[in-house]
Amino acid sequence: MLGLLKNQTYSIGVDVRHDSIKLAQLGSNGQGITVLAGNRKQRPDDIEPGSSDWQRWAIENIHLLTAYGDFRGKEVIAAVPESDVFIDHIKMPKTKDNKHKDAIFSKIKQKLPFEPLAENTLMKYIETEQDNVLVMASERTIIDRHLAIYEKAGLSLKSIGVWPLALTNCYVKFFGRRKSDLEAIVMLICVEENCTNIVICRHSNLLFAHSIATSFNRLVNEQTVSRFVMEITGCKRQFNMIYRNAPIERVIFLSGQSVDKGICSTIAKQLEMPAQIGDCLAAVEIAKSCRLSRDIEHDKECMDEQFERRDCPVNWAVTFGLSLS
Numbered sequence: 001m002l003g004l005l006k007n008q009t010y011s012i013g014v015d016v017r018h019d020s021i022k023l024a025q026l027g028s029n030g031q032g033i034t035v036l037a038g039n040r041k042q043r044p045d046d047i048e049p050g051s052s053d054w055q056r057w058a059i060e061n062i063h064l065l066t067a068y069g070d071f072r073g074k075e076v077i078a079a080v081p082e083s084d085v086f087i088d089h090i091k092m093p094k095t096k097d098n099k100h101k102d103a104i105f106s107k108i109k110q111k112l113p114f115e116p117l118a119e120n121t122l123m124k125y126i127e128t129e130q131d132n133v134l135v136m137a138s139e140r141t142i143i144d145r146h147l148a149i150y151e152k153a154g155l156s157l158k159s160i161g162v163w164p165l166a167l168t169n170c171y172v173k174f175f176g177r178r179k180s181d182l183e184a185i186v187m188l189i190c191v192e193e194n195c196t197n198i199v200i201c202r203h204s205n206l207l208f209a210h211s212i213a214t215s216f217n218r219l220v221n222e223q224t225v226s227r228f229v230m231e232i233t234g235c236k237r238q239f240n241m242i243y244r245n246a247p248i249e250r251v252i253f254l255s256g257q258s259v260d261k262g263i264c265s266t267i268a269k270q271l272e273m274p275a276q277i278g279d280c281l282a283a284v285e286i287a288k289s290c291r292l293s294r295d296i297e298h299d300k301e302c303m304d305e306q307f308e309r310r311d312c313p314v315n316w317a318v319t320f321g322l323s324l325s
Contacts, residue, residue: 008028010025010324012074013324016058016079016146018081019043021061022038025038025072034285037069037290078150082163084139091131093107108137109121121140122137124137126206130242147160163318167197168321175276187199187250189251191315208238208239212228248273261277280320
């Protein structure tokens with residue numbers, strides 16, 4: 001019977017942020033998910049995020065990471081940084097000719113943080129529940145910059161993903177596998193190095209997304225924690241205004257094992273919600289051939305560091321979710 005299980009190798013997930021690059025490739029044998037390869041590179045302090053130097057740095061290091069990191073194939077699913085993705089939640093416009101895209105753009109264009117021209121905007125919208133729409137948009141020049149990075153790094157871009165869908169994928173595959181999870185509405189709090197990303201979903205149905213500039217390493221006292229909880233409470237309040245009679249059942253902190261569990265417990269108590277830690281690295285098997293360098297240098301000798309589960313400061317949720325897309 002086991003011989004009939006089909007092995008599957010997923011695309012390489014690439015999470016290019018202004019401060020770092022993370023790549024991971026997952027696979028499945030029908031029984032579970034395995035990390036086949038994973039690597040990360042931190043941006044040097046003397047390189048300005050989004051600059052031409054940053055673009056050259058990204059091209060060079062993505063090429064190195066994929067060349068020496070035991071990745072299989074060249075196909076990637078990538079995401080742009082959350083700071084470059086505009087997100088809004090609106091009611092589905094009523095149109096006579098079903099030209100929803102044009103009508104949606106008209107409703108969000110005055111809110112866009114860049115020049116509000118249709119030809120300058122790449123937009124994706126998701127019809128959610130209760131006649132609501134979640135809209136995500138990016139400036140075309142930013143997307144073109146990312147397309148150039150993967151082309152010059154010698155990779156084949158399967159698609160440009162977005163972090164809210166990647167986090168939803170991650171939850172569904174690792175933490176939403178019970179029958180009761182299919183209808184449960186959960187809040188995912190993704191702890192990143194320089195921000196915190198929030199997603200609310202009903203299993204695979206993405207309902208709400210918002211990025212908070214505050215990261216966990218800034219939560220140093222009761223005052224900063226309270227302000228952080230107020231921001232999350234604001235997300236809950238906005239969600240409740242959009243979706244009537246749709247209570248959030250629990251919170252899942254998508255994080256590495258090094259996250260301060262005491263702070264998570266404090267946040268959950270102030271939110272008055274049940275919560276759990278969702279450590280993606282603990283939810284997968286690590287292939288024996290898989291190596292993770294948290295910050296490789298240009299020589300191959302640095303590739304000898306094995307994927308470390310314990311006290312890993314890196315959050316792989318978005319990267320894993322992209323690979324699983």
